[in-house]
Amino acid sequence: MALMEWSKDLELGIAEIDAQHRWLVNATNELHEELGKGAPSQSEVSALLAGLATYTINHFVTEELLFERYGYPQAEAHHKEHRHFVRAVKEWEQRHSAGEPLGKEILTFLKEWLRYHILKTDRAYVPFLKQRGVC
Ligand SMILES: [Fe+2]
Numbered sequence: 001m002a003l004m005e006w007s008k009d010l011e012l013g014i015a016e017i018d019a020q021h022r023w024l025v026n027a028t029n030e031l032h033e034e035l036g037k038g039a040p041s042q043s044e045v046s047a048l049l050a051g052l053a054t055y056t057i058n059h060f061v062t063e064e065l066l067f068e069r070y071g072y073p074q075a076e077a078h079h080k081e082h083r084h085f086v087r088a089v090k091e092w093e094q095r096h097s098a099g100e101p102l103g104k105e106i107l108t109f110l111k112e113w114l115r116y117h118i119l120k121t122d123r124a125y126v127p128f129l130k131q132r133g134v135c
């Protein structure tokens with residue numbers, strides 16, 4: 001069973017952003033699947049973490065460029081959450097490459113962070129961008 005199900009409440013109504021969020025949910029599920037195996041492939045876990053880190057950075061850039069273009073007033077607090085997430089994923093990458101087995105902790109973090117961030121922090125910019133004709 002997937003760790004995270006995509007649900008209507010996660011949809012913000014901005015096609016590009018929704019597609020990116022779906023990708024992140026899928027990547028979290030793939031990591032969950034790999035870590036749930038009796039003997040997870042270390043190279044597969046490394047590749048999944050690296051993919052997650054890169055994709056997340058690109059997704060954050062997409063949002064931050066929109067904030068910059070339209071002068072979103074909550075941009076700084078939003079950036080802060082993004083930076084915290086990137087730092088956390090990089091720390092997990094380091095722990096994994098140092099040989100530490102990853103388990104439930106990272107999955108819980110990813111699931112909770114993504115849900116909280118999309119439902120609260122990302123959802124908060126939707127009315128602002130809608131007023132400016134972005135969606
Ligand atoms: Fe965000």
Ligand SMILES: [Fe+2]
Pocket residue numbers: 021059063118122
């Ligand atoms: Fe987002």
